[in-house]
Amino acid sequence: MHLLHPFTVPVINVLNLLAACLLLLSFAMLSRRRTQRLITLFAWQGGILCLSTSLVAYSSGLHELYYSAALTLLLKVIALPLILRRLIYRLGAEWDSETMVNIPVTMLAGLMLVIFAFGLAQPISMMATTITRNMLGIALAVILLSFLMMITRRKAVTQVIGFLAMENGLFFAATSATYGMPMVIELGIALDVLVGVFILGLFFFQIREQFESLDLRNMENLKEE
Amino acid sequence: MRGITFVRQFGEVILAIAIAPLFAGWIAQCRAWMQSRSAPPVTQPYRMLRKLFNKDAALAETASPLFRITPYVLFGTMVLAAAIIPSLATDLPFARAADAIALIGLFATARVFLSLAAMDIGTGFGSMGARREMMIGFLAEPALLMVLFNASLLYGSTALPSLVDGYRAHPTIIDPSVIFAAVAFVMVLLAENARIPIDNPATHLELTMIHEAMLLEYSARHLALVEWASYLKLFNYACIGFALFVPWGIAIHGADGGGALALSIVALLGKLVVAGSALALIETLSAKLRIFRAPEFLAMAFLLAVLGLLVHLLLGAR
Numbered sequence: 001m002h003l004l005h006p007f008t009v010p011v012i013n014v015l016n017l018l019a020a021c022l023l024l025l026s027f028a029m030l031s032r033r034r035t036q037r038l039i040t041l042f043a044w045q046g047g048i049l050c051l052s053t054s055l056v057a058y059s060s061g062l063h064e065l066y067y068s069a070a071l072t073l074l075l076k077v078i079a080l081p082l083i084l085r086r087l088i089y090r091l092g093a094e095w096d097s098e099t100m101v102n103i104p105v106t107m108l109a110g111l112m113l114v115i116f117a118f119g120l121a122q123p124i125s126m127m128a129t130t131i132t133r134n135m136l137g138i139a140l141a142v143i144l145l146s147f148l149m150m151i152t153r154r155k156a157v158t159q160v161i162g163f164l165a166m167e168n169g170l171f172f173a174a175t176s177a178t179y180g181m182p183m184v185i186e187l188g189i190a191l192d193v194l195v196g197v198f199i200l201g202l203f204f205f206q207i208r209e210q211f212e213s214l215d216l217r218n219m220e221n222l223k224e225e
Numbered sequence: 226m227r228g229i230t231f232v233r234q235f236g237e238v239i240l241a242i243a244i245a246p247l248f249a250g251w252i253a254q255c256r257a258w259m260q261s262r263s264a265p266p267v268t269q270p271y272r273m274l275r276k277l278f279n280k281d282a283a284l285a286e287t288a289s290p291l292f293r294i295t296p297y298v299l300f301g302t303m304v305l306a307a308a309i310i311p312s313l314a315t316d317l318p319f320a321r322a323a324d325a326i327a328l329i330g331l332f333a334t335a336r337v338f339l340s341l342a343a344m345d346i347g348t349g350f351g352s353m354g355a356r357r358e359m360m361i362g363f364l365a366e367p368a369l370l371m372v373l374f375n376a377s378l379l380y381g382s383t384a385l386p387s388l389v390d391g392y393r394a395h396p397t398i399i400d401p402s403v404i405f406a407a408v409a410f411v412m413v414l415l416a417e418n419a420r421i422p423i424d425n426p427a428t429h430l431e432l433t434m435i436h437e438a439m440l441l442e443y444s445a446r447h448l449a450l451v452e453w454a455s456y457l458k459l460f461n462y463a464c465i466g467f468a469l470f471v472p473w474g475i476a477i478h479g480a481d482g483g484g485a486l487a488l489s490i491v492a493l494l495g496k497l498v499v500a501g502s503a504l505a506l507i508e509t510l511s512a513k514l515r516i517f518r519a520p521e522f523l524a525m526a527f528l529l530a531v532l533g534l535l536v537h538l539l540l541g542a543r
């Protein structure tokens with residue numbers, strides 16, 4: 001098997017470490033009830049993503065990846081957490097927490113998902129030629145865990161954070177499996193995410209207007225009489 | 226050569242017994258600083274022990290011999306554990322005698338004795354504390370075992386000295402699973418030593434007590450021994466953590482003479498200072514959990530340790 005760029009052993013070690021941190025943060029997000037903590041963890045996830053992307057850029061010599069690392073830093077570490085924080089402040093939902101979630105069961109389900117993701121990624125990563133291919137499993141696990149978070153949570157803001165974390169996982173999959181997507185696509189996705197958050201922010205206000213709460217359980221009662 | 230290792234072993238145990246209260250005092254001082262209170266002196270635990278040893282012991286009329294011998298059993302098991310854990314050097318007779326799983330058994334023995342003694346008198350708070358302690362214990366043990374299996378996957382042994390030697394043989398490899406194991410270990414340490422997210426060691430409210438509730442009936446020298454044993458337990462857990470995750474400076478197999486040993490003492494003290502302030506920081510930042518949230522906390526520790534195993538299988542170094 002030929003490698004695109006020979007990574008040195010310490011770089012791979014650090015990349016593996018960062019990937020493990022990403023997975024750890026996903027689990028921490030699953031275990032948190034408070035919305036504010038979730039936003040902080042999301043920002044941390046962005047930070048790890050930025051670090052790992054710039055490390056891949058440094059050791060593979062692909063300068064495009066520096067731009068996407070900078071984009072990650074700007075969007076996911078600074079802009080989105082700021083917007084989300086302002087949103088929950090405006091909504092008066094700073095101290096919202098999900099009380100009805102059974103955390104141990106969710107975590108167990110998460111563990112199963114991780115095993116599934118690792119098993120699924122094993123044959124795929126055999127075909128990849130990049131040295132970072134082992135991380136495909138972690139990226140898949142992060143995506144599935146974010147899915148799980150969106151499924152189990154009831155509050156609207158939390159679901160949006162789950163959605164954003166899923167995008168983080170996809171981004172990580174892209175850098176680890178193929179050294180990143182073309183710049184145009186990446187910019188497009190970044191813009192989509194940003195606009196998506198704005199639109200969902202508007203939805204939050206609408207939902208609250210309608211039901212006087214951000215709990216999405218109320219949506220189930222939405223029927224035409 | 227045989228004799229000198231026994232002398233060293235003896236020295237290590239004496240050092241552990243001597244500085245364990247100091248470690249507890251240091252944590253209390255850091256906590257006080259971080260919460261902007263005026264701090265008690267670092268030597269406060271020693272003063273308390275001296276005060277307690279000078280008092281006359283009072284025993285409940287219903288106390289059985291078990292209640293009397295428990296403080297000595299606790300202190301004895303903790304001293305033995307301190308001898309097994311390679312806090313200064315790996316080439317010691319006791320360190321090779323038992324592996325980490327036996328060590329967990331030793332801690333379990335101490336827990337069983339303390340719980341039985343707490344139930345012995347028959348007061349409500351004592352048996353409540355004992356039951357809570359057993360609940361925490363049975364949840365924390367599997368998590369700790371998983372952490373140790375994680376380390377043994379890396380270095381192929383469950384004996385702590387071999388782990389330290391194995392680590393020192395390949396110091397450049399950082400395995401990603403270590404992060405998971407370390408986080409899980411810190412969570413277990415907090416739960417097992419009655420630190421803040423699970424139990425508040427400084428509480429005066431009996432209803433929320435776990436560890437303290439079991440000691441309510443003890444007084445004078447018995448209480449002093451139990452307290453000293455719990456300082457030693459915290460010290461032992463810290464040393465297990467050092468041996469598993471940051472074994473720098475521990476005199477390894479084949480290291481000769483006083484130089485390596487002196488270095489290992491300095492390294493141990495330095496690590497204790499850092500670990501103590503880190504523990505105080507964690508305790509300051511977190512609030513005590515409701516008792517029904519404790520299983521959640523420990524289930525998370527267990528899952529993290531299992532995740533560490535999985536991550537090791539997927540992207541293990543080398």
